[in-house]
Amino acid sequence: MKLLKLAAIPLLVTFMMREAQPCMAQEKLSVEEIKAIAEEAFIYSFPMVMGYGILYEYAVDEKSSQYKAPFNKIYNTARVYTPKDTAVVTPNSDTPYSFVWADLRTEPLVLSVPEVQKDRYYSVMLADLYSCNYGYIGSRATGNSAGTFMIAGPSWDGATPEGVKQVFRCETEFSLVLYRTQLFGPDDIASVKQIQAGYKVQTLSSFLNKATPEAPPEIQWPAIDKKLAEADPFAYLNFILDFCPTTGTAAAETPLRAKFAKIGIEAGKPFPLAKLTSEQKEALKDGVMSGLAKIKQKVATLGKDENGWRVGGAQGDRAFYNADWTLRAAVAMAGIYGNDEIEALYPLLSIDSEGNKPDCSNKRYTLTFSKGQLPPTNAFWSVTMYDGKTQLLIENPINRYLINTPMLPDLKKNSDGSLTIYIQKDPPGKDKESNWLPAPDGPIYVAMRLYWPKEEALNGSWKPPALVPTK
Known part of the structure; x- marks a missing residue:
């Protein structure tokens, strides 16, 4: 999901309304200490700032082309994602999305799902402001029967209402509720719309037909500017932390927050950049850059290397x-708001069979699944193409962004029963076009998805085939 370019010129106007204290000078931290804390804080904050950017575009900035709906209202995307969808990197294009950004500050949110036909996969993923997944509703987790569930914020302390099957507790005061509904093909969109119409969202007071609690304080949301790059996410982090109390299981973060406070990172306070010396600012910058390098290095080693694919659960x-902030940041960089491994497995293409980074500007490739070796799932699988530079879907002459299970009847198999996908920028010819996955004129980024993977995919006994360059 979309990788935000962190501000090169800090957007501090919103945060400088109050006088900031030069805490680094007070603590008399060394340059090395400032850099070390800044590095850790940058890595820690990376997925949170990225997630805030998505929240801002989807639920706050009504002028954004990516705007969906206000808080606590569901928005159904009754189509699959295309290159026009740019708010998130590596979006899937085989399960139409529905979204809710939940404001849990005053009361819980009640989610009702309809009965869904047994052979159709759907899931409702719950993610907090840390970018952690804290719960699931859907085919794998709760079945395809109709049901009512509730998500509650960190301050709620009440009994489970009658009629609610399960309560999910969110550590933060805002939460993303992300629905994925399987689409069997273009002529199936009406059925998906009918299912989406059955997704109901209401506040607890509305569900109980009781008086609405007093409205929470109005928030001054700092704008995200993706044209700026590389300097100061810490002003954003201070803002986000105000909605991330260190209560419950999040109390484990108390020592970490105390460390961050030494350089001015404190929930709800302005970040004191203007009060710092040039030497201190340089140390902050160095910490940010070294943190970014460590995140990129971690991305390259996510999962196990299997035939040139990085395979393994990282969400x-x-x-x-378990406090591995670099792992959490790397997952966000690779594709924020992905599923847990048991919900969906994501082999990510790293290199081709010759050990090179795949690039379709001057090469063509094949991806061949041997007979009986298609990705093993309880639901379905897909192979999706992205631009290697942006990790976004690409425009192509046949408007095809993936090849997946529902397309199997239209794909041509080889004489030995294997299935070959042709990955290249130009059409491979009429006899192969059914199996063509169009690629950009340059580096490519390919993600395989196994929804509700079977045990042989999870334990590594099944492996994705290598990407092979052809003449």
């Missing part, structure tokens, strides 16, 4: 990350 809840 999860707080316990899954």
Whole structure:
């Protein structure tokens, strides 16, 4: 999902309304200490700032081309994603999305799902402001029967209402609720729309038919400017932390927050950049750049190397990350708001069979699944093409962004029963066009998705085939 370019010129206007204290000078931190803390804070903040950018575009900035709906209202995308969707990197294009950005500050949100036909996969993923997944509703997790569920913020302390099957607790005061509904093909969109119409969202007071609580304080949302690059996410982090209390399981962050406070990172306070010396600012910059380098290095080593693909689960809840902030940041850089491994496995193409970074400006490739070796899933699989520079879907003459399970009846198999996908920028010829996955004129980024993967995919006994260059 979309990689935000961090501000090169800090957007501090919103944050400088109050006098800031030069805490680094007070603490008399060395340049090395400032750099070390800044590096850790940058890595920690990376997915949170990226997630805030998505929240801002989807639920706050009504002028944004990516705007969906106000808080606590559902927005259904009754289509698959295309190159016009740019708010997130590596979006899937085989399950139409529905979105809710939940404001949990005053009361919980109640989610109702309809009965969904048994052979259709759907999921509702719950993610907090840390970018951690803290719960699931759907085919794998709760089944395809109709049901009512509730998500509650960190300050809520009440009994489970009658009629609610399960309560999910969110550590932060805002949460993303991300629905994925399987589409079987272009002529199936009416059925998807009908299912989406059955996704109901309401506040707890509305569900109980009781008086609405007093409205929470109005928030002055700092704008995200993606044209700026590389300097100061810490003003954003201070803003975001105001909605991330260190209560419950998040109390584990108390020592970390104390460390960050030494350089001016404190929930709800302005970041004191203007008060710092040039030497201190340089140390901050060095910490940010070294943090970014470590995130990129981690991305390159996510999962296990299997035939040139990086395969393995890298998304999860707080316990899954176990304070490995670099892993959490790398996951966000690779594709924020991905699923847990048990929900969807994501082999990401790293190199071709010759050990080179794949590039379709001067090469063509094939990806061949041997007979009986298609990705093993309980739901379905897909192979999706992205621009290697942006990780966004690409324009192409046949408007095809992926090849997936529902397309199998229209794909041509080889005489030995294997299936070959042709990955190149130009059409491979009429006899192969059914199996063509159009590529950009340059580096490519390919993601395989196994929704509700079977055990042989999870334990590594099945491996994705290598990408082979052809003449």
